[in-house]
Amino acid sequence: MLMKTKIVATIGPASRSADILKGMMENGLSLIRINSAHADIKDVGEITKLVRSLDRNVGVMIDLKGPELRTGEFNGGMLRIVSGTNYVMGKDLVLNNMNALSAVQVGDKILMSDGEVSFEVVKTDPFTIEALNDGVLRDRSRVNIPGRFIELGTITDRDRSFIKEGISQGVDFFALSFVQKSDNVDELRDFVMDSGGDQYIISKIETKSGLDNIEDIVRSSDGIMVARGDLGVELPLKEVVLAQKRIIKIAHEDGDFTIVATQVLESMVNNSSPTRAEISDITNAIIDNADAIMLSEESAIGKYPVQAVRTLKEVSDYVEERVSFDSSYYFKGNTIAYSVARAAKILSDDIKSDGIVALTHTGSTVRMISSLRPKAMVYAATVSDNLARKLNIYFGVMPMHMEGDAEKLTFPEVMDHIVRSGQFADGSKLVITSGDPYFTFGGTNDVKVAVVGKFIGRGYSFGDSINGTATYSGNGDILVVEDGKIPDKNFKAFIFTVDPKPSVIGSLNGKTIVTKTRLVRKILEGEHIYIDGNTGIILTSSQR
DSSP: OOOOSEEEEEOSTTTOSHHHHHHHHHTTEEEEEEEGGGOOHHHHHHHHHHHHHHOTTOEEEEEOOOOOOBBOOOGGGEEEEOTTOEEEBTTTBOBSOGGGGGGOOTTOEEEETTTTEEEEEEEETTEEEEESSOEEEETTOBEEOTTSOOOOOSOOHHHHHHHHHHHHHTOOEEEETTOOSHHHHHHHHHHHHHTTOOOEEEEEEOSHHHHHTHHHHHHHOSEEEEEHHHHHHHSOHHHHHHHHHHHHHHHHHTTOEEEEESSSSGGGGTOSSOOHHHHHHHHHHHHTTOSEEEESHHHHTOSOHHHHHHHHHHHHHHHHHHOOOOOOOOOOSOHHHHHHHHHHHHHHHHHTOSEEEEEOSSSHHHHHHHHTOOSSOEEEEESOHHHHHHHTTSTTEEEEEOOSOTTTOOHHHHHHHHHHTTOSOTTOEEEEEESOTTSTTSOSOEEEEEESSEEEEEEEEESOOEEEEEESSSSSSEEEESSSOOSOSOSSEEEESSOOOHHHHHHTTTSEEEEEEEESSOOOTTOEEEEOTTTOEEEEOOOO
């Protein structure tokens, strides 16, 4: 069974080898994360080339470090904090950006060292904070100021270097850290476009300001990452779970993909099996409609990167088989394309199709159908490897590579690609969305049902769809009747090339029957054929 929930894994010393990466890919890995905070510029090209050599569908994301608020360095590399003691900022404690304090007011909380040490602002002139607990600060400890918008900029000079290298190497995504408002996303996208890139932008929600502005951020982004580590510092821990659900819901309603990150399988950094709480956490993220789950230390420095990916796959397979993924998604753009996407989802669910093939030039149709959460897999048929990798992060989407001029592919040529892909057995029912049949990629306005196989005829059908061996003499499963007479009723199905008498039809109650059949060629004795009970279409093997 193909898994619908996607897996993102951070590459690091534990996973930066062809064998380990291959093992992770074989267990459903869809996207590799390069954490620029722990990588060199040269790593971008080396990792991208390695990933591409192993699987053309696996994408590469650069997680940009972004501007952070941190303490300076201390004598001896640390400062012991004593509860109840006042500290003057700029004298006792220095930040890498002291201007950030201009937005802070008396009574505000300041958290340092990932929230382990808490302070309260008691004066702003001179700027003085009181320690609320004992603790230790080390050089360049992380600083959070929950509930205040802190203007730190969007990307650093180091980020710009990684972006340009990522564009040069053809990575697929940039993840933006500490997004507080939609302007941050727009600034990054402008820089990427000005630098010649078209990468998707993932906004990391890890501040209270980002959560407060989530609707606007979603509209400016391609994807959203629920970065629960820093978000859990900015928010009371009791609020994080509901915040995750809210973020996913809002992103999903706008068609953005979502990634749930941080401490997903943290115990597997050192242990070969997860905790029950971790499995529960993953299960709930999938039920919440997350598109992807991300591993960090588990795959970067952990002892069991392949097992961690396999654990995610096993949980995903189990949950997806038992949960109905409903959608409240409402598209605010092209209503024709959205209506066709919705029709494809409803049609696919109703006929229990074996897949939805969405022919796409920009990816918008695939994103819409994925967000509607059909029961069948969505196959993103595109001539662009770059687009295929981007769409592979969406829930329930599988890339399908095509060849040729995207704007000139006709429907028969598309069907030929589908058959030759080898992904569907003869008789598979597919729902296909596309543009006008004579301009396949010209904007989605068409949906149809097709059956995999070589067409040899069609008639009026009664009964179930069926496979079998054709016969004229009685040595087979499906009897082809040319004179309206049947020797006996012990066949699975009957194909009449002439109109049988009503009494003959009546005597075959419960059997599959095709009447008034018109054939493009004679059905061969012993030929394996398929009858589609819904359409009366008769097919033979598609194998080349």
